[in-house]
Amino acid sequence: MRYQKRVSEMTKTQKRLWTGLVIMALLAPLGILLPALFHSGDAWGEWGTGTLEKLLGFVPEGLKKYADMWKAPAPDYNLGGEDASMTVQLISYIASGILGIAIITLVIYFISRFVVKNGK
Amino acid sequence: MHIPDGYLSPQTYVPLLGASFIFWSVGLKKLKKKLSTRQVPYLAMAAVFSFLIMMFNIPIPGGTSGHAVGAGIIAVLLGPWTAVIAVSVVLIIQALIFGDGGITAIGANCFNIAVAMSFVSYWVFRIIKGKSDSPSRLSAAAFLSGYIGLTVSAILVAVQLGIQPLIAQAPDGRPLYAPYPLSVALPVMALEHLLLFGIVEGVVTVLLFKYFLKNEPELIYAVSEKGV
Numbered sequence: 001m002r003y004q005k006r007v008s009e010m011t012k013t014q015k016r017l018w019t020g021l022v023i024m025a026l027l028a029p030l031g032i033l034l035p036a037l038f039h040s041g042d043a044w045g046e047w048g049t050g051t052l053e054k055l056l057g058f059v060p061e062g063l064k065k066y067a068d069m070w071k072a073p074a075p076d077y078n079l080g081g082e083d084a085s086m087t088v089q090l091i092s093y094i095a096s097g098i099l100g101i102a103i104i105t106l107v108i109y110f111i112s113r114f115v116v117k118n119g120k
Numbered sequence: 121m122h123i124p125d126g127y128l129s130p131q132t133y134v135p136l137l138g139a140s141f142i143f144w145s146v147g148l149k150k151l152k153k154k155l156s157t158r159q160v161p162y163l164a165m166a167a168v169f170s171f172l173i174m175m176f177n178i179p180i181p182g183g184t185s186g187h188a189v190g191a192g193i194i195a196v197l198l199g200p201w202t203a204v205i206a207v208s209v210v211l212i213i214q215a216l217i218f219g220d221g222g223i224t225a226i227g228a229n230c231f232n233i234a235v236a237m238s239f240v241s242y243w244v245f246r247i248i249k250g251k252s253d254s255p256s257r258l259s260a261a262a263f264l265s266g267y268i269g270l271t272v273s274a275i276l277v278a279v280q281l282g283i284q285p286l287i288a289q290a291p292d293g294r295p296l297y298a299p300y301p302l303s304v305a306l307p308v309m310a311l312e313h314l315l316l317f318g319i320v321e322g323v324v325t326v327l328l329f330k331y332f333l334k335n336e337p338e339l340i341y342a343v344s345e346k347g348v
Contacts, residue, residue, distance in 0.1 A: 010161070013336055017165050024172040031176040031187070040179035043186050044308050045281050045298065046124055052299070062288060062296035063126035070125060072219030077175065093175065096218060100171045103217065107209050108164040115151045116160065 025097035029090040036086070074099070121186070121277050122214065122229055125222030127298040129288045132280055137227025143204050143235045150201040159198075162339065166194045167206040171214070178320055186317040189233055189273070192241035192266035193325045197332060199341040203238035210234075232276045241269030241325075245342050258333065258343075259326050266325030267318045271310065274317070278302070278309035 010018075035041075042051065049059045049067050059067075077096035080088035128136075155163070170190040177185040195203035208230045214220040221229045248261035282302030285295040298305075332340055 014161055014165070021165060021168050021172060024169075028172060028175040031178075035177050035179040035185045038179035038181040040181060040183050040185045042184065043121065043177075044184045044312065045127065045277065045300075045305070046122060056299055058294065060126075060295050060297055060299055061290050062129065063298070066126035066222070066224060067124065070215075070219065070223040072215075072217060074217055075219035077218050077220070097172060097175060099217070100213065101168050103213055104167045104171055104210060105164045107213065108167055108206070109160065111148075111205070111209070112155065112157075112160045112163065115148060116155050116157055117152070 021101065025101060026094060028097045029093045032089060032093055121189070121233055121274055122211070122221030123225040123232075123277060123281065125224050127222070127281060127284070128225055128228055129284060129297050130224075131287055132284070133224050133228050136231045136280070140208070140227040140230040140235060143231075144208060147201045147204045147208075151205060155202075162198060163202060163206055166190075166198055166203070167210050170194060170207050171210045173324065174210070174214070174220075178317060180312060180316060184312065186312060188266070188317065188321040188324050189237060189270060190321075190324065191234060191237040191273075192245075192269040192321060193262075193328045195238040195242040195269075196245050196262065196265055196325070196329060196342040197340055200238045200242040202341075203242070204234050207234035207238065228280060232273050232280070236276055237269040237273040240272045241265040242342060244268045249342070259330065262326040262329035263322040265322075267322035270321040271313045271318045274309045274313040275306065278305040281305045281309075 042048075047055065049064060052059050052063070074092070074096055077093050078084055078089055079092040079095060084092065173188050173190045175187070177187050179185045189207070191203050191207045194206055198206070211221060211229050211234060212226055215223055215226050215229070242265070245261045245265035248264055249258060252258075279302065281298040282300065282305035284298035285301050288296040290296055329340075333343075338344060
């Protein structure tokens with residue numbers, strides 16, 4: 001109920017902006033299609049240990065120790081694992097975008113509950 | 121620009137976590153003073169925008185890739201302290217859920233991308249705008265705020281990565297963490313952001329700035345100074 005009230009209170013601009021953001025999430029797969037099309041790799045300085053091995057001929061010891069210390073639930077915005085097909089990756093990317101929108105919105109509203117003074 | 125785990129020595133990431141922590145504490149205090157219920161949706165949308173725009177990887181054909189961040193336009197629209205909090209939330213979620221940026225590097229990434237970029241962009245905008253309200257001056261200020269903000273952020277990343285071989289070496293002299301020296305890291309990161317990603321950030325910043333100036337001018341912090 002509270003959610004519905006909030007939605008109905010949205011201004012026209014806010015509705016338009018949220019629509020824009022959802023469209024961005026749907027277009028996000030361009031962010032993996034275009035690099036694949038132009039054969040470009042990872043961002044500079046964000047290589048995995050496999051790529052580093054190829055670039056340098058070795059993986060720095062300290063880096064190797066910490067590289068995989070955290071197992072993210074959706075690594076690289078990909079829900080299908082390392083060998084996922086392009087189709088699965090593209091769908092995962094959209095799903096990750098929507099998941100991200102949901103989590104970020106929740107976290108911001110959660111923080112705001114503690115930060116915003118009543119009656120403002 | 122999202123530094124992964126293992127690239128920074130503890131001597132680098134611990135102080136940067138401390139620096140970010142200071143900015144988070146002050147930022148939250150500032151929000152507590154000024155944030156009103158009416159502005160919360162904009163804070164959420166700003167963070168979501170930054171998250172989504174970072175998904176659009178832009179290729180350098182045959183080379184690396186990069187992306188815009190959105191911290192510049194957020195700082196201009198909502199103020200630099202709000203931008204610090206919005207973009208930090210995004211970076212922490214990217215690290216925890218999507219493995220984009222390391223857990224140990226959260227402080228460094230927030231310092232470079234959320235803190236440094238927000239303040240540099242904001243002040244570039246304010247300085248170039250000056251007292252002028254002419255549309256072309258405002259557009260130039262908006263473009264350069266994104267362009268310079270992202271480039272400075274990239275240079276900070278390059279410096280932090282580039283000093284690692286000096287800080288920590290294995291007994292055989294090989295680097296322990298990020299392997300490339302400053303002489304490689306700095307030119308690569310500076311050039312790719314000056315020539316491509318920074319321009320994209322600048323264009324995104326100016327387009328959104330014009331949209332808000334037309335539709336919600338009272339929302340723009342850097343123009344009205346009455347925002348969050």
